[in-house]
Amino acid sequence: MKLFNDVPLAPDDAILGVVESYKNDPRDEKVNLSIGIYSDAEGKVPVLKAVKAAEAYLFEHSGPRVYLPMQGLGSYIDCVQKLLFTEDHELYQTGRLATVQSLGGTGALKVGADFLHSIKPNSKVYVSKPTWNNHIAIFAGAGFEVEEYPYFDPKTKGVDFAAFFKKMEEIPEESIVVLHACCHNPTGADLSTEQWQQLADLFKARNLIPFLDMAYQGFSKGIREDAEAIHIFAAKEMPVFIATSFSKSFSLYSERIGALTVITSDKEEQERVTSQLKIMVRAIYSSPPSYGAQIVHYVLANDQLRAEWEAELTQMRDRIKSMRSKFVELLNSKQDKIDFSFINDQAGMFSYSGLSADQVAKMKKDYAIYTVDTGRICIAALNDQNIELAANAVVNVL
Numbered sequence: 001m002k003l004f005n006d007v008p009l010a011p012d013d014a015i016l017g018v019v020e021s022y023k024n025d026p027r028d029e030k031v032n033l034s035i036g037i038y039s040d041a042e043g044k045v046p047v048l049k050a051v052k053a054a055e056a057y058l059f060e061h062s063g064p065r066v067y068l069p070m071q072g073l074g075s076y077i078d079c080v081q082k083l084l085f086t087e088d089h090e091l092y093q094t095g096r097l098a099t100v101q102s103l104g105g106t107g108a109l110k111v112g113a114d115f116l117h118s119i120k121p122n123s124k125v126y127v128s129k130p131t132w133n134n135h136i137a138i139f140a141g142a143g144f145e146v147e148e149y150p151y152f153d154p155k156t157k158g159v160d161f162a163a164f165f166k167k168m169e170e171i172p173e174e175s176i177v178v179l180h181a182c183c184h185n186p187t188g189a190d191l192s193t194e195q196w197q198q199l200a201d202l203f204k205a206r207n208l209i210p211f212l213d214m215a216y217q218g219f220s221k222g223i224r225e226d227a228e229a230i231h232i233f234a235a236k237e238m239p240v241f242i243a244t245s246f247s248k249s250f251s252l253y254s255e256r257i258g259a260l261t262v263i264t265s266d267k268e269e270q271e272r273v274t275s276q277l278k279i280m281v282r283a284i285y286s287s288p289p290s291y292g293a294q295i296v297h298y299v300l301a302n303d304q305l306r307a308e309w310e311a312e313l314t315q316m317r318d319r320i321k322s323m324r325s326k327f328v329e330l331l332n333s334k335q336d337k338i339d340f341s342f343i344n345d346q347a348g349m350f351s352y353s354g355l356s357a358d359q360v361a362k363m364k365k366d367y368a369i370y371t372v373d374t375g376r377i378c379i380a381a382l383n384d385q386n387i388e389l390a391a392n393a394v395v396n397v398l
Contacts, residue, residue, distance in 0.1 A: 030368035050309035072101020076293035079300040095267040105245030108260035113142035157342035183216035183348025186376035255292030330391035367393035
């Protein structure tokens with residue numbers, strides 16, 4: 001048994017390790033603001049009414065549990081494409097979208113990374129500074145050299161677009177650039193429409209490869225509005241990779257339901273790309289699970305349930321915005337060292353608060369308020385019962 005003698009103990013995941021520490025904390029008044037999971041006003045992860053209705057239908061119409069095709073459930077894939085681009089979009093109408101069902105957004109990134117490495121092994125991958133840590137792990141694991149591009153300005157708490165754009169002008173052609181389509185994780189700082197247009201023009205001119213990660217469609221402005229960046233890039237007639245997830249928007253975290261979509265130049269190219277994506281899927285997990293895909297398809301294909309889902313998604317989005325506003329009001333009313341109004345300018349589930357690792361550690365030790373070392377706060381985990389505790393903890397560590 002000497003094989004494992006030199007195997008080191010891996011460090012805890014930056015986020016999941018915090019969750020474990022939170023669970024083991026015996027204090028009654030504790031708040032977990034670390035992991036990206038939406039909680040309702042009662043602090044519970046909701047089961048959406050539209051999802052419950054879909055589950056009831058599936059229970060009554062259950063069938064054999066056979067393997068899905070490598071590409072995934074066909075009706076689900078169709079719904080994914082129409083949600084991204086609508087049924088009337090030229091890309092959908094002409095069959096130019098190569099889509100495979102994946103194990104969440106993470107699986108979509110993995111399949112896309114492996115495929116890109118098979119055709120562009122010498123390209124570099126660029127991720128925003130900061131980004132979701134798994135972006136680096138996934139693309140490095142696929143064999144790529146991964147570098148960062150400037151993104152967040154700690155002074156303005158927004159995007160440093162000038163530095164970002166300059167970096168994109170300098171990187172080698174055919175570089176792969178991971179972009180957050182909306183609700184940037186971890187900062188919550190997004191690009192404007194004009195900035196997306198400038199970026200897409202540059203990518204087209206320099207032959208850069210955009211890989212848009214959209215895990216939070218519907219959590220910023222709305223379903224259509226949050227896909228704006230994807231439509232801007234699509235209009236440039238260039239290859240675009242898109243990773244999507246329904247974990248947040250359907251509150252289906254454990255079902256691991258996502259998709260990878262690649263924009264191709266014509267139907268023949270789409271068929272070739274799809275065939276290669278299926279080979280990637282075969283080598284990783286062979287066939288995706290069906291339950292989550294069936295739920296999403298049934299909701300999106302049913303007009304009544306689709307409307308109900310969109311209304312529930314709007315409620316989630318509005319509650320997060322309400323918590324942002326209340327959090328800013330509390331923080332600014334309790335101290336005058338920092339103006340936290342920038343939190344209202346950020347979008348989605350998170351806020352890059354500006355708290356240091358030492359301040360985060362003090363909040364955890366003295367006040368049982370848990371967040372990650374970067375100071376990223378999950379606004380979606382705040383509610384009327386815990387927001388005062390969280391605000392007091394932040395103020396006390398400033």
